[in-house]
Amino acid sequence: MKEFVQKHKQYLLSGVSFAIPFIACGGILIALAIGFAPMGASGPDFTIHEGYNQLQTIKITVLKHILNIGSASFALMLPVLAGYISYAMAGKPGLVAGFIGGYLAKESGAGFLGALLAGILAGHVVNWIKKLPVHKLLKPIMPILIIPILSSLVIGTVMLFVGSPIAGMMEGMQKWLEGMQGSSAILLGLILGAMIAFDMGGPVNKAAFFFGASMLEQGNYHIMGAVAAAICTPPLGMGLATFIQKKLWTQEQRESGIASFSMGMIGITEGAIPFAAAEPLRVIPCIMLGSMTASAIAMVYNVGNHAPHGGPIVLLVIDNRISYIFAIAVGTVVTALSINLVKSLSQSKESL
Template identity: 55%
Template sequence: MDELKRIRQYLMTGVSYMIPFVVIGGVLIAFSIALSGVEAGKGANVTNPVLVNMLNIGVAGFQMMVPVLAGFISYAIADRAGIAPGMVGGFLAMNIKAGFLGGIIAGFIAGYVARWIKGWRVPPTIRPIMPIFVIPLLSALVVGGLMIYVIGNPIAGLMESMTAGLKSMSSGSSVVLALVMGAMIAFDMGGPVNKVAFLFGAAMIGQGVYTVMGPVAVAICIPPLGMGVATLLAPKKYDETEREAGYGALAMGLIGITEGAIPFAAADPLRVIPSIMTGSAIGAAVAAMFGVGDHAPHGGPIVLPVVDNRIMFIVAILIGIAITALMVNALKKTVVEEVENGKGMDA
């Protein structure tokens, strides 16, 4: 149990440093898209030079999110020597499209490897260069090699098999397809599984089929909106950092940025991920049942002008939000109880 508590502390360290980058990226991207709007068949269409620069700043914040998460998970485990290999591992996780889950894996690998190397008995002449040269270099080589050669290929193969699976399902029940795609969208919030479902929905727009992207557009916004609402409904079940992240998640959800839920999922994956997957899957299924269509490769309420059956689009989102918020709050304990009982949030 103590080890599980330490693992949660490592995760929370990474999350606490990551949240400002999520806010910078999510809010600036959200504002630039909100002020520009979306177009049928094209998605977000940001053309104003000032808004383009705002969008680029937001994208830069998002690009740093996973490396910072991984770097500071590693830092929590191995101290200063873990930052560089952790960030390198997180950057590689982004390059192989492993998402924030890949970043978490990279952070733990880098941290534990760096801590192990720190324990080596070395001659006194080498000891001064250990934290600035030997430990970061060897740790980066280990975590980099694992991310490229061990983790990267399985992820690529998984994406191909998932795409083939969705294509085979598209000729069957639209509700079943929507359930699967909704769960995929929420699973890793912008990671490889999410991207497979999103790109499949976007590809169907090119074929003139809008009722696949419709459920996807619903599922995209439910994780951040659901978690934002959850923090408002039960604030005692979230610490101050998470409550602040909830406001940012609400803004991101309105613009269809699923990554707004990542801080919550990274901090408490066993409770948050099943909750957002359930909400997104059911919301997407409701949208499919009523033939909701989306003419733009984007999601969230911002695409309402290019949506078919707008009322049920909104209803499906509200249902998914309610399920996510109620489920995650039912699973969580209050922060005060957890501190008093010394149990942490591991389960």
Template identity: 45%
Template sequence: MKELMKNTRQHLMTGVSYMIPFVVAGGVLLALSVLLSGSAAVPAEGSALRDLFNIGAAGLGLMVPILAGFIAFSMADRPGIAPGAIGGYLANQIGAGFLGGIVAGILAGIVVYYLKKIKVPSIMRSVMPIFVIPLIGTLVVGGLVVWVIGAPIASVMTGMKAWLEGLGTSNLIILGIVLGAMIAFDMGGPINKVAYGFGAAMVGTIDPATGMASPIALKIMAAIGVAICTPPIGMGVATLLAPKKYTSEEKEAGKAGILMGLIGITEGAIPFAAADPIRVIPSIIVGSAAGSVTAMILGAGNPAPWGGWIVLPVATGKFGYMIATLVGVAVTALMVNILKKPVKDEVVNADAGNNDDEIELDFE
């Protein structure tokens, strides 16, 4: 186990390297659909832009399963891909987000690694890597995700929502810090969704006297809108400021992340957080919290349940909204680059590992 886990960073980087094309393709297509629709919302049902949105959403939907599957692949070779990917899909479905996907991938890698150690008769060796190990591994990992991880996550999310609602709006600065941190923590995961749902519900509550959302609700949604775009833009800017601290794949993901952030897609920062969570997650949390608080102080308002700069046409206090975003981006980029060290840009070998598990099928 010690030998297997000492290369955890390498396993994470392998998963990230396979995940990045899904993030870039899916995220950029989704962002373009929202941008071309001309409004900070999902395009109308039945339109070509909605179809484009769905194509992009499919790419982002595969992001977590691919991450988990190839983390397991790095740990246990090809037999780990199916248990890891299915475990990652289930983790995403129950609301565990990319952090749940990482856990599922590591679990799958460990389970399959030890299944491969089981001694079997020679007649069984050819079917173990393509039938027995994926089957048992998927059952074990899927069962752990659904029956063990799922219930605690659901109860934590319920409690967190109640706590957030209990904070009220009496101290907007504290609320801004909390919302910004929650939005950034798991970048589209369950904690992010709780904070976003809180803001969207506030904006959706109409004041009978004015027929509009209250000014406080607009401020809360502005703080959330800034926090949504800060992580991907901040990490993209960080790759430009200190390119030697990022791999070539991360630098490409950074360019896409800036576009995704401007359109309000926080998931653009996930490749960086998955590869180096210890340094990246605290940096984006602090940056998003700083941006959110700045938006509160400057009095920006956002009537659209969306984030990024795509909401600027309908936002109030546009200058404050932009300044708040730049503050959050600057804090994120500077903090993460201070924490990070230069990296050796290595190409992940997709065929690395033990090839004894491969079976060749001849159909001649």
């Protein structure tokens, strides 16, 4: 059973690894286009109005084009996710059913969860068809004809039935998230922050990250805002900790503090790993505390992030920029002070 779960986790993460560049590319291009577009009464306005001069017309045309490219990348995200989950399980023959399943998940509104399900199902179905005994004459056309057609029919039919219930669920979750204010928003922020810092770029971190990123596609930017703030505080905080109390840290750690800080600036949580690897029980609780603080603050102040990435580097595509910086700063300071406190306490104990 444990091995079964382990394997499936690997399949899912394989799909995620292929989908991440699509999310990043799509998210950033869309955010860029929206960021520079003129604001109409109901959000960014990409129509060319009468009375625009030539320069304005060109600007809108270019922005609209960028928006379309970004949207194309986003539209491919779910098919790629499901397709490569299936690919990880069943190899090349799995691609077709996975891609189609992911596409149908997108079309039916079943979204991220639907795509995960479609990918896993497609992989199993294809692996099962592969095992069927077939005549020697049929063998060559199995991978290019029989398997794709048969497996697509199966997945397509399944998605027909499960698509709309999942879509309903996603919509319900979306409504629930939108309605979340006050204490429940803080709670979600705390959970996401803890997950982000817990394994610094590992599977738990990716689960929280992907949740935020998939919410972007649903038009909710606040989850990603909280995630983005939490992403950068572990490396920023560890860096800061080495700057403010040098004597607590070895020469080597002080050097990696600088690297860690700069990785934090560009939103790479992994920067904190060298510290966490050396003293996991001291470092991980402290960076979790900092990330939880940062994402809870971001939640409270309705920070939105249009790009599936974190750290100060995405500032251009943030809503409520001041609050975002505030959230990061507080989270960073909390991380640094708590780890230095823990370290000085344990060091004074050792010297006794």
